[in-house]
Structure formats: structure tokens, C-alpha cells
Amino acid sequence: MLNFYPGPSKVYPEVRTYLTDAYDEGIIGAPHRGEQFVQVSRAVVNSLKRKINIPQDYHILFASSATECWEILIQSLTRHKSYHIYNGSFGEKWCEQAKKLRPNSEGMKFDMNEHMPVDDLQISSDTELICFTQNETSNGTQVSATTILNLQNKYRDTLIAVDATSSMAGLNLKFIKADIWFASVQKCFGLPSGLAVLICSPRAIFRAKQLNERSHYNSLVPMYEKMLNYQTTHTPNVLDIYLMKRMLEDRPFIKQLDIDLTDRANDLYEFFSQFTEFKLLVENEEVRSKTVLTLQGSERLVDDIKKRALLYNIRLGNGYGPWLRNTFRIANFPAIGNDEYEELKRFFLHYYA
Numbered sequence: 266m267l268n269f270y271p272g273p274s275k276v277y278p279e280v281r282t283y284l285t286d287a288y289d290e291g292i293i294g295a296p297h298r299g300e301q302f303v304q305v306s307r308a309v310v311n312s313l314k315r316k317i318n319i320p321q322d323y324h325i326l327f328a329s330s331a332t333e334c335w336e337i338l339i340q341s342l343t344r345h346k347s348y349h350i351y352n353g354s355f356g357e358k359w360c361e362q363a364k365k366l367r368p369n370s371e372g373m374k375f376d377m378n379e380h381m382p383v384d385d386l387q388i389s390s391d392t393e394l395i396c397f398t399q400n401e402t403s404n405g406t407q408v409s410a411t412t413i414l415n416l417q418n419k420y421r422d423t424l425i426a427v428d429a430t431s432s433m434a435g436l437n438l439k440f441i442k443a444d445i446w447f448a449s450v451q452k453c454f455g456l457p458s459g460l461a462v463l464i465c466s467p468r469a470i471f472r473a474k475q476l477n478e479r480s481h482y483n484s485l486v487p488m489y490e491k492m493l494n495y496q497t498t499h500t501p502n503v504l505d506i507y508l509m510k511r512m513l514e515d516r517p518f519i520k521q522l523d524i525d526l527t528d529r530a531n532d533l534y535e536f537f538s539q540f541t542e543f544k545l546l547v548e549n550e551e552v553r554s555k556t557v558l559t560l561q562g563s564e565r566l567v568d569d570i571k572k573r574a575l576l577y578n579i580r581l582g583n584g585y586g587p588w589l590r591n592t593f594r595i596a597n598f599p600a601i602g603n604d605e606y607e608e609l610k611r612f613f614l615h616y617y618a
């Protein structure tokens with residue numbers, strides 16, 4: 266089965282070997298306060314910094330999902346309100362979650378064919394956290410490094426948190442340009458679901474300590490304190506942490522991964538622009554995602570494409586949110602091989618050209 270679903274997505278084929286090794290090495294049943302786990306956890310933190318270019322002084326924490334990170338950040342970094350800039354379902358859901366916890370939180374929706382409108386933003390000075398989604402998995406748009414830099418320059422004193430769930434470990438993100446970044450691992454990391462990486466700048470930890478919110482099992486300060494010894498507040502997904510260690514050790518540096526993914530994204534966008542019955546949902550090339558492509562057609566055609574693809578053992582991604590029925594999505598994640606995209610192209614050329 267060829268799997269182009271943008272999450273949960275295809276896991277690296279090597280995961281099969283790593284799983285057997287995990288069993289043989291006895292890590293699966295190892296206590297999470299013991300030396301064996303701590304060694305794996307420390308190795309993962311070091312590999313993450315080395316392989317995906319996370320600044321040395323940033324702190325890496327483990328959570329269960331990106332959804333949990335949305336909640337942790339609002340609970341532990343705001344007392345009053347956060348501000349959310351979004352153009353799709355994941356950004357909007359984060360905003361809704363924030364409003365449930367902090368009713369004063371605000372959201373600003375922008376058009377998916379436009380750049381995130383940093384110049385137009387009017388964020389009040391009592392805002393404690395600015396939140397956005399770097400790669401909006403629901404519609405296939407992305408926020409560029411330049412836009413993030415502009416946001417940082419405009420709001421130097423406010424913490425900025427970035428949901429990078431469908432780009433981290435695939436693209437060379439400039440972590441220095443925001444305080445908090447997070448991703449769950451079932452997308453670009455190419456690993457099984459049930460683990461998230463939460464990355465915090467020294468300034469974010471400083472702010473968390475000031476607030477010192479400790480009411481939840483995963484409040485930021487206790488998570489940080491436990492991680493000083495490479496441990497977690499609760500029994501974590503030890504197997505996934507082990508898989509991440511192995512995967513990172515075997516992968517090239519992020520700079521190379523980014524180049525390869527970008528080339529492949531360009532190639533795929535060019536390929537999919539030739540069809541007449543369906544078209545790319547995002548018209549503005551500058552804001553198109555490098556890791557998730559979204560194609561739009563009539564509901565009937567989209568249904569036909571997905572069903573026919575399945576007959577040929579190709580799993581395409583369903584649409585999401587408002588685009589549930591009239592779009593399908595294709596992941597461009599590093600765990601998927603170039604040969605698999607060639608087969609995907611043959612399928613589309615044969616039936617839809």
C-alpha cells in the first residue's frame with residue numbers, strides 16, 4: 266500500500282527493524298526512571314538539536330500530541346489571553362481551545378491565498394502569547410521564514426508559539442525566530458502517533474517559571490524540571506522515544522532533507538497543475554505548503570479519485586474541515602520514497618490526463 270495520507274502518515278520503513286531492536290534491547294519494558302531510559306532520552310535530545318538545528322540553549326520536552334501542546338501552552342504561559350492568527354482548521358481549533366480556557370483570547374482569520382498579514386495585526390500589549398500554525402495541514406498553506414521574522418520584529422516582547430506539526434523534521438525551520446515550537450511525530454517525523462516534541466526558548470521557560478502554573482500533570486514548569494534529568498512527569502511513550510532516537514541517528518541533516526523535499530514539492534506542484542478536472546486549492550504559489558498538497562475538484566470526482574486510488578493500493582488524504590469533500594491531500598513527507606511519487610504520477614496520468 267502506498268500511503269500519502271498527511272497524518273497519521275507512512276512511517277519510515279526502517280521502523281520495522283527498530284521495533285524488533287526495541288524488543289530485543291528490552292527498552293519497551295524498562296522503567297522510565299531508570300538509567301536505560303534516561304540514556305535514550307538524552308540521546309534523542311542531543312540528536313534533535315544536531316539533526317534538525319534546534320539552538321543549544323532551547324529546551325526539549327515530550328508531550329503526547331500537538332493537541333495537548335495547544336492546551337499546555339495556554340495553561341502555563343497565559344493568565345489572561347492569547348492571540349491566534351490562522352487560515353485553516355488546525356489554527357482555528359487551537360484558538361477555540363484557548364477561548365475555552367481563557368475567554369479573553371482573540372483570533373484573526375486571514376485568507377489562505379494571502380501571506381499572514383503581519384503589518385495589519387493590532388495585538389494589544391496585554392496579550393501574553395501569539396500563536397500560529399507554520400504549516401496548515403488542513404488546506405496546504407505555509408508561513409514563510411520571512412513572515413515569521415517580521416512578526417518577531419514587530420512583537421519583540423511577546424512570546425510567539427508555533428504549531429509546526431506537519432513540517433518539523435522535514436523542513437529547516439528557523440527555531441531562533443520564535444519561542445515555542447511543537448509537533449506530533451506521526452507526520453514529518455515518519456513515526457507512529459502518540460508522542461509530541463515541544464521546544465521552548467530560555468525566555469519561554471523564564472516566563473513559565475514566573476507564572477509557576479502547576480495545576481496539571483503536564484504543566485510547563487514540572488515538565489521542564491523533570492526534563493533536567495531527561496525524564497517526564499508521567500510514564501511517556503518510551504517506544505516512540507526509542508524509535509525517534511534510531512530514526513534521527515539514521516537520517517541526514519535537516520538542511521539536506523529540506524532541499525530534497527523542496528525539490529520534490531516543486532516537481533509535484535508542476536505535475537498537478539496540468540490537470541483540468543481538478544486544480545490546486547491554493548492559487549498563490551508563494552504560500553503553498555512544501556509538505557502537504559491540496560487538490561480541489563467536484564465532490565463526485567474527488568470521491569472517484571480516492572476510491573479508484575484505493576483499488577490500486579494508493580491511499581490519498583481526505584479533505585479536512587470545510588474542504589472535507591471537495592479536496593484530497595497528498596503528503597510530501599521524507600519517509601515516502603521518490604519511486605512512490607513516480608507511481609502516483611503514473612496513476613494520475615493514466616486515469617485523469
Ligand SMILES: *Cc1c(COP(=O)(O)O)cnc(C)c1O
Pocket residue numbers: 272329330331332333355398400401402428429430431449450452
Ligand atoms: C495533525 C495536526 C495536529 C494534531 O495532532 P495530534 O497529534 O492529533 O494532536 C495539530 N496541528 C497540526 C498543524 C496538525 O497537522
